[in-house]
Amino acid sequence: MGTSKSLDKGGGTTTAGNASAVTAAALSQAAVLENGDHLTREEFERRYRAMPALKKAELVEGVVYMASPLRYRRHARPHSQIMTWLGYYAASLPAVEVADNASLRLDANNEVQPDALMRLDERAGGRSRLTEDDYLAGPPELIVEIASSSAAYDRHEKLHVYRRNGVAEYLLWLVEDHKLEWYGLKDGRYVALKPDPTGTLKSRAFPGLWLDSAALLQLKMRDVLDTLESGLNSTDAAAFAERLKHNVKKRSDHEN
Numbered sequence: 740m741g742t743s744k745s746l747d748k749g750g751g752t753t754t755a756g757n758a759s760a761v762t763a764a765a766l767s768q769a770a771v772l773e774n775g776d777h778l779t780r781e782e783f784e785r786r787y788r789a790m791p792a793l794k795k796a797e798l799v800e801g802v803v804y805m806a807s808p809l810r811y812r813r814h815a816r817p818h819s820q821i822m823t824w825l826g827y828y829a830a831s832l833p834a835v836e837v838a839d840n841a842s843l844r845l846d847a848n849n850e851v852q853p854d855a856l857m858r859l860d861e862r863a864g865g866r867s868r869l870t871e872d873d874y875l876a877g878p879p880e881l882i883v884e885i886a887s888s889s890a891a892y893d894r895h896e897k898l899h900v901y902r903r904n905g906v907a908e909y910l911l912w913l914v915e916d917h918k919l920e921w922y923g924l925k926d927g928r929y930v931a932l933k934p935d936p937t938g939t940l941k942s943r944a945f946p947g948l949w950l951d952s953a954a955l956l957q958l959k960m961r962d963v964l965d966t967l968e969s970g971l972n973s974t975d976a977a978a979f980a981e982r983l984k985h986n987v988k989k990r991s992d993h994e995n
Contacts, residue, residue, distance in 0.1 A: 772796050776803040780850050795840060799896050801848040813914050817885050820955060821855050821912070824963055825883070828948050831971050834863035834983045835945070843867075844876040845904040851897065855883040857945065862990040863983045866905070878905040880944040888915045898922075902929050907944040912955075919952045939966055947976025 772786045772793065783798040790796075795806040809815050822839055829835040837857050844850050858879035859865030867877040882901055884893040893911060901909050902924065909929065911920045921940050922929035934940050934952065942948035949970030954962035970976060 772803050772805060774803060774805050777801050778803060780844065780847055783850060795852050797852050798848065798850045799892065799900060804892060813887055814885055816958070817912055817914055818854055820958060820960055820963070821883050821885065823960060824950070824955070824967060825855055825857050827964060827967055828945065828971070829857060832945075832947070832976070832980050832983060834860040834865075834987050836860060838875070838879075841875055843879070844870070844874055845878065845900060849900050849904070851900070853882045854885050857881040857883075859983070860987065863986045878907070880906075881908045881910065881942065881948075882906050883910045883912070885912045885914060888913055894920075898929065902927075908932075908942060917956055919950075919956065921950075941970065946979040947971045947973055949973075 770786055770789055772783070772790060778786070778798060778801065780798055783796075783803065787793065787796055793805070797804045809818075822837070825837045829837045835857065836859075837855065839855055840852050841856065842850060842852050843856065856875075856879040858867045858875070858881075861868050865880065867875050867879045870876050878901075884897065886893040888894075891913075894913070898909060898911070902922075905924065907924050909922045911922075912918075913920065919940075921932040921942075923932050923943050924930075932940055932943075938951065938953055940950040940952055942950075947967075947970040949966050951959075951963050951966040954960075954966065
């Protein structure tokens with residue numbers, strides 16, 4: 740049997756196989772993610788999975804946001820400082836977990852990829868959960884985002900999404916503004932955490948998670964970790980650790 744041919748728009752011929760390839764390519768092109776697309780979360784995930792080379796995309800209030808290449812001083816280095824601080828804390832307490840750029844399903848119109856998050860294990864009373872397909876769903880106790888300035892969508896759209904979905908605390912590092920903003924959820928609203936007389940910010944969701952904000956802004960990580968160590972040695976942190984152990988044991992006994 741011969742291969743069927745047809746005229747292309749330029750007056751030449753194209754085989755049926757080539758036509759199928761062109762159609763498939765067109766469909767594939769139509770299924771990619773683009774900044775500003777309005778999508779359902781299901782369609783967003785489908786397109787994201789079809790683009791394995793893409794490292795970060797978010798759906799915020801039904802709109803697609805795709806990250807630009809990351810700058811070293813404005814993002815990559817501050818990001819590493821945050822992960823060091825959170826990782827040290829999580830390594831010191833039971834049932835506390837840290838994640839870096841994990842996809843997080845919050846509601847039908849929002850699937851974000853925070854720069855960092857810290858959560859309690861479900862057995863310890865955490866509100867986020869691990870899904871069967873290995874994603875996180877629901878609000879973690881703490882989200883951290885690193886943004887260039889207060890004009891970034893992390894400071895506006897995402898802040899409202901996190902508040903509405905019940906993320907207990909939100910820490911925002913505005914690099915170009917040389918500023919940290921740490922919010923705690925109270926009566927459905929985000930209220931800025933205030934430093935103590937020594938300038939230390941203290942988490943309410945994670946007792947003992949203390950931050951020397953001036954040292955962090957100056958990238959003095961030894962001072963940041965010294966302050967954190969003081970927090971971990973506090974009576975509040977010790978009581979929190981015991982409470983977490985109790986909750987995990989109680990859950991395990993119930994399941995058995």
